[in-house]
Amino acid sequence: MHKNPTQGRVFRAGDAGFEEAVLGTSFTVRDPGRRPDIVVQANDVYEVIAAVRQAAQDGMRIGMCSGGHSWAQNHIRDGGLMLDLSRLKRIEINPSKATAIIGPGVLAGELNAAAVKHRLFFPTAHAYTVGMGGFLLQGGFGWNSRALGMGCQNVTGIDVVLADGSLVHANEREHADLFWSARGAGPGFFGVVVRFHLQLHRRPRFIGLKSQVFRIKHLEEVMRWADNIGPQVSPQVEFQIVMNPKALLINAHGLEVIAPVMADSWSQAREMVDFMTHSPVRHLASLHLPLVPMSLEFMMKTGEKTLFLSNTRWSADNMWMNDPIEPLLPAIRQIADTQPPHPSHVLWLNWNPPASRPDMAFSVENRTYLALYCGLGKHVDEAAHVNWATDHMKSLAPWSRGIQLADENLARRPAKFVSDANMLRLDQARAKYDPQGRFHPWMGRLPAPGASA
Ligand SMILES: Cc1cc2nc3c(=O)[nH]c(=O)nc-3n(C[C@H](O)[C@H](O)[C@H](O)COP(=O)(O)OP(=O)(O)OC[C@H]3O[C@@H](n4cnc5c(N)ncnc54)[C@H](O)[C@@H]3O)c2cc1C
Incomplete structure (x- = not known):
């Protein structure tokens, strides 16, 4: 459901439509001045895998976006490949189990509209057009999150394309360190999440x-x-x-x-x-x-x-x-x-x-x-x-x-966004899952805990 009407394409710098393919992803209309070399608008998981493999072969870094609502336009980086995931919009709800599987390009308002039909509820972002991809990865304070927990607490598993192009499932038991990282790493996550598995709740009366x-x-x-x-x-x-x-x-x-x-x-x-x-x-x-x-x-x-x-x-x-x-x-x-x-x-x-x-x-x-x-x-x-x-x-x-x-505004003002202990664990997980640094890290960060100034 909710298929993006326009079929995704590949644009290289200089192609007609390249500028729109880059800047059109972003909620804020500021031009950050940064440009990737190539934009891949993926239509499905297979195209994501192919793009990540191509980037690995060409030695390119990858930036990605789902709903494009990063205030800092984290996904628009200089050089490399920009992966636009906004067309991955599938929503599958299992009403008897109160669970859902969604693509990262699903918007907050779209998930809410689908859940309402079953009198179910998810703590989505507060604005209709925020992408669930970026929202869930950064923690996500959603509607009723003080009672139901952060958005990411209601994620029970993820399907991720890793830096080598392999597709894995991660949850509390399988690739537990990857799953742990995906619940809070936000714009520095080191894999492409192509599906989120969610726990839904009874809708408040x-x-x-x-x-x-x-x-x-x-x-x-x-x-x-x-x-x-x-x-x-x-x-x-x-x-x-x-x-x-x-x-x-x-x-x-x-x-x-x-x-x-x-x-x-x-x-x-x-x-x-x-x-x-x-x-x-x-x-x-x-x-x-x-x-x-x-x-x-x-x-x-x-x-x-x-x-x-x-x-x-x-x-x-x-x-x-x-x-x-x-x-x-x-x-x-x-x-x-x-x-x-x-x-x-x-x-x-x-x-x-x-x-x-x-x-x-x-x-x-x-x-x-x-x-x-x-x-x-x-x-x-x-x-x-x-x-x-x-x-x-x-x-x-x-x-x-x-x-x-x-x-966040990490490029302008680096600041602490997880505990020192968790920053170390994130760095270890990144080194394990993305040893070549295929995915762009956060745009700014404080020196690693314990590092000399
Ligand atoms: C109008 C507005 C309202 C907002 N309201 C809320 C709110 O109520 N609560 C709240 O917590 N936040 C809120 N935010 C912040 C918002 O949740 C974050 O900016 C979030 O990153 C947006 O997700 P996105 O997919 O739209 O953004 P994107 O810009 O697409 O993603 C941000 C970054 O997340 C990473 N990312 C995105 N998708 C993937 C993926 N599939 N796999 C791997 N990495 C990925 C990338 O590094 C990307 O650069 C709001 C922002 C706006 C502009």
Whole structure:
């Protein structure tokens, strides 16, 4: 199902259509200036195998993309082969076992639409057009992930084309180190995942959203309250604050306090968002909306229509935080004061992860998450804003506990994205599965733990 209408082709630098084959893969419309030598738009697994073997024979490096939503355009590298996997879009659902097998080119919204038909659910990315390939490899905080675990925790196996062109299955028992790596290595994974085997969940009976909007002058009071109440908020509520130059309905610089909730019933959901209804800052809100039932598809598409606009030059950066918000408030006020125009925005997310997770490469997370997204339309001067996200993250570095690969900017600002021990294990697995360095590594990284500066 969901076949891409255009049959994939091979383009070499200089061919008609080459530029579109490279840049057309990318959600952000910035031209990174990098170009591969050849683009292979694979139509099936056999074409992936053939492309990897050809690259090995020609001594070429490989970059790959599924949905092309890497903010940093990680897949567009200089030289070598770019493998476009967006046409690998098969979705097979087994309703009685609540499992699915999907191709990496399946979009978040497509998987959700297929699961809805069986009253099943998967914690996909929040925006409809995000590719499941990159999302699952980097960890993936999806819808209801605080309750159901990271996207990658719900992967039970993968089919991978390795650097020598062989196709293997990996799970907890077979090629366990490859499987371990695929759950968190993200844009530095060293194989081509051609199928993901997923565990699905029963669909929540109630899905909805509660929101309040505050003018930016109330930033400090609202953030103090949110940071304080966060640990008490149910894991089924994705409590977050979006700092938006054109906040919902007030159309001015403000804070959208948003609480998507997934529950068994309306009344349970209402109880879960009660902390907003009776909050001590409620009287400061310019707008207070009741809990509204919504389809997940509507929320996914609305996010893309209002915030994550396409046809925009995006850059992002992020950090995990553990400290109370108070000492960071002056820096967050600075972020607000320098915020580029809409659709640029800031996300503060109440995370408070569970005490433990399965052993997997994904290993850096913390109490709260802060991400800056700079989105520039055609006529906005890029030079004035392009470092906005990374510069602010640099200034907040003393409070950073690492970053999440979802919103990374490793080429501009290398940062810690897995624990030191896991970085060593990733390097060992890479040396074993990709000894010749066929696959591009991360665009930037900190020196290996223990290495001399
Ligand atoms: C609008 C928007 C909304 C987002 N929302 C969320 C969200 O809710 N939660 C979240 O966690 N993240 C989110 N992200 C971040 C997103 O999940 C990551 O950028 C992810 O990498 C996107 O996957 P992709 O397949 O579309 O990207 P791609 O750019 O295609 O892939 C990114 C990198 O992953 C690797 N890769 C991709 N596919 C494969 C494969 N099949 N085999 C091996 N390696 C592969 C490659 O190194 C590639 O360069 C969002 C991003 C955007 C732009």
